[in-house]
Amino acid sequence: MKFCIALLAAAAALAQQQQPVPPHIGFLYPAGGRQGTTFEVTLGGQNVAGAYEVYLSGSGVQATVTKYARPLTPAQANTLREQMQKLVEQKTASTKPPAPNTFQVIWTPADEAALADIRAKLMDFQRRPSSPAIAETVVLQVTIGAQAEPGERELRLGVTAGITNPILLQVGQLPEFTREVSKVPPALNAVNGATPQVRAVAPPHADPPVDINLPTVINGQMMPAAVDRYRFHATKGQHLVAEACARELIPYISDAVPGWFQATLTLRDSAGKQVAYADHFYFHPDPVIHYDVPADGDYTLEIHDSIYRGREDFVYRISVGELPYLTSIFPLGGRAGARTSVAVQGWNLPAASLAETGKAKGLTPVAVQSGPFLSNRLPFAFDTLPEAVAKEPIGKREKAQKVKLPLTVNGRIAKPGEWDFFRFDGKAGEEIVAEVFARRLDSPLDSVLILTDAAGKQLAANDDFEDKGAGLLTHQADSRICFKLPAKGSYYLQVGDTQRQSGPDYAYRLRISHPEPDFDLRVVPSSLNVRGGATVPVTVYALRHDGFTGEISLKLKDAPQGLVMSGGTIPAGQDKIRLTLTAPAGPLGLPAPVQLEGHASIEGHEVHRLAVPAEDMMQAFAYHHLVAEKDWMVRVIGQGAPRAPVRPASEKAVKLSAGGSVPFQVIVAPRLAGQVQLELNDPPAGIKIEKVTTAPEGLAVTLTADPAKAKPGLRGNLILDVYLERPDAKTAVRRRQLWGTLPAIPFEVVGTLVSSR
Incomplete structure (x- = not known):
């Protein structure tokens, strides 16, 4: 009896382990707040039913769930319409004298409230988001401590189905103005941001401006065809900064082109004349305006989408006032363990330089404090190589700066069309790497890198090199060359901007090393x-x-007891692996932070690297980006059986011969005999299941490897999904249901058939 109960519990766990859609947050509004305040936040998401807890990174911020609202189904809406019709008829009848031999129809305050409630629900149904990813609503109460550090927090929501993806919540220092929560009007919901239809249905329009006081942060949601306007008073001599955050809050939207809310800012004077405009800041999609106020008066700041799209997840925050803002720093990095003097450029800055010291290789954020206000942050890179600064003048090949490898050179492209030249000596067969770090360090430089020999012959060149770790960059503009020198002699590297742009902000770090x-x-x-x-x-x-x-x-690090990883090896030469995690039978309660550590032997040294958690975000229906997050969180929910009813018979790697086949065994509990089906989940090209037959303890699965696609030496993991097929209790029709996934099974394609039994 105990075995049957355990088996049923395990079956239930397998049946429920994969939700149709993972719990997902699409937006927060407002996406931040001021230190020392409590405010309401509306969250739009999908599969967030049963929201009960909020998890935040860092310290100083707390949040609780106050409300959850699932959108009505069409059937529920029809039922409400019928109820509303009956209430309307009742209300009308209450205003008329009763017919003979009948009672007077009564209309009470409770009836009026019920009618209003139904009308409100039906209005929400008409104005429901057209995107399922933001159709459900959760309301939070957020409290930010007075001493909470300004900056970003990751917010996750605990729901019945587990925990959601993280989304950014900003902690600010300024007073905040927040518009009411918006919903797309029903007339525009069907097109929801498709430019031609929106303009045909509702031409762009601007409501009267909202009066604000500076400095402030403005929170809003951009609706289709809308222009949001804010009016404030400014005095002569003020150096105003207006910084929009939109794409920074939600980096990628899967079903919108170009893949984010592309905000534009316009500043107008009291006569309505445009005095400043921005639709980006260097390569950043979010616009920034700097304006020196020429005269006292009222000014109006406008924001809208570049092509007048809009919907609920087009959320923005605009910081406006005489605020410190960093446009660039130089150098972009320094040597770990050494003190580096950093020159700063920007607006409303209290000083022209600051000092940075880093203990280890990596990135650290740099900001300046002006009075009570902290500026925006820029990345500063620490490395272990010797450092040098590009000397002037090196704009000609014959004046190239001589350098000795290994070295990191810090330079700037100061004039249009300028090149920086560097000369180094090399030997035949010596392999060198020259790599520019600029765009990845927030420099607008679009670098190009050229290697020539002593006679000026070009040996190698590169414009753009893709770094998959830079998930927020859609234009990978840094350059990299890896080249084996053909002979002993002098070689020249030249760095420039491919678009012939220049200025004090166009800085770079050039690594030249083996x-x-x-x-x-x-x-x-x-x-x-x-x-x-x-x-x-x-x-x-x-x-x-x-x-x-x-x-x-x-290997897992600091993992909850009982959490088991299978298939934890990335084979040589491969860039990714799909492995599996198997949870302990009992629930763990709160989400557990987990770390994954990679180990490799490199040139005789054991190297350890912690994995950075990331989200695979889709941009504009097609493009994928790995966007780094702070924490990797695992939530185990529900109670399972101590031993899975369907599992591989062995943890040993399956060896397949190219062009041959090999069986391996899957154990199936007797109660499930004849009901289990197996399918490969996203298998490597050329590997498939040839047949599945009954075996003494379960199933024998025979795999084949197509020699044209699966070559000897190919290694990886096979992941099998488990399906249950059984007759429906009412119709007797056999139905197929996904139960779950087996632990990853390592495999290797070999030249000759080797049985794994």
């Missing part, structure tokens, strides 16, 4: 939900550097 093989890791998704005793797939990406191709072994 290859430094290394790797970084990204683990997706950053929020993982798994039923007790069940198994879920996880993807780990290897970002390999400077020719490192070796094997990377993975």
Whole structure:
């Protein structure tokens, strides 16, 4: 009896482990607040039923769930319409004298309230978001402590189905103005941001301006065809900054082109004349305006989408006032362990320089304090190589600055069309790497890098090099060359801007060295939900550097007891692996922070790297980006059986011969015999299930490897989904239901058939 109960519990866990859609937050509004305040936040998402808890990174911010609203189904809306019709008839009848031999129809305050409630629900139904990803609503109460550090927090929501993806909540220092929560009008909901239809249905329009006092942060949601306007008084001599945050809040929207809310800012004087405009800031989509006020008066700031799209997740925050703002720093980095003097450029800055000291290789944010206000942050890179500054003049080849490898050079392209030249000596067969770090460090430079020999012959050149770790960049504009020198002699590197742009902000760091093989890791998704005793797939990406191709072994670090990883090896030469995590049978309660660590042997040294959690975000229906997050969170929910009723018979790797077949066994509990079906989940090209037959303890699965696609030496993991097929209790028709996933099964394609039994 106990076995049957355990088996049923395990079956329930498998049946429920995969939700149709993972819990998802599409937007927060407002997306931030001021230190020392309590305010209401509306969250739009999907599969967030049963919201009960809010999880925030960092400290100083707390939040509670106060309300959840699921959108009405069409059937529910029809039922409400029928109820409303009856109430309307009752109200009308109450105003007339009763017919003979009948009672007077009574209309009470409770009836009036019921009618108003139904009308409000039907209005919400008409104005419901057209995107399912933001159709459900949760209301939060957020409290930010007076001493909370300004900056970003990651917010996740605990719901019945687990935990959601993280989304940004900003902690600010300024007073805040927040418009009422908006919903797309029914007339525009069908097109929801498609430019031609929106303009045909409702031409762009601007409501009367809202009066605000500076400095402030403005919170709003951009609706289709709308222009939001804000009026304030400014005095002569003020240096105003208006900084919009839109794409920064929600980096990518999967079903919108170009893939985010593209805000534009316009500043007008009291006569309505445009005095400033911005639709971006350098390569950043979010616009920033700087304006020196020439005369006292009222000014109006306008914001709208560049092509007048809009919907509920087009959320923005605008910081406006005489605020400190960093436009650039120089140098963009320094040597770890050393003190670096950093020159700063921008507006309303209290000083022209600051000092930075870093203990280890990596990035640190740089900001300046002006009075009570903290500026925006820019990244500063610490490295272990010797550092140098590009000397002037080096704009000609014959005046090239001589450098000795290894070295990181800090330079700037100061004039249009300018090139910086560097000369170094090399030997035949010596491999060198020259890599520019500019765009990845918030510099607008669109670099180009050229390597020539002593005679001026071009040996290598590069414009754009893709770094998959830079998930927020849609234009990968940094350059990289890896080249083996053909002979002993002098060689020249030249750096320029491919668009012939220039200025004090166009800084770069140029690494010139021998290859430094290394790797970084990204683990997706950053929020993982798994039923007790069940198994879920996880993807780990290897970002390999400077020719490192070796094997990377993975292991969990600080993981909850009973959480087991299967298939934790990234084979040599491969850039990603799909592995699985199997949860303990019992629930863990609160989400658990987990770390994943990669180990590899590189040039005789053992190298350890922690995986950075990330979200695989889709941009504009097609493009995918790995966007780094702060924490990797795992939530185990429900109670499972101590032993899975369907599981691989062995943890050993399956060896397939190219062109041959090999069986392996899956154990199936007797109660499920004849009901289980197996399918490969996103298998490697050329590998498939040839047949599944009954075996003494379950099933024998025969795999085949197509020699044209699956070559000897191919390694990885096989992930199998478990389906249950059984007759429906009412109709007797056999129905197929996804139960769950088996732990990852390592495999290798070999040249000759080797049985794994």
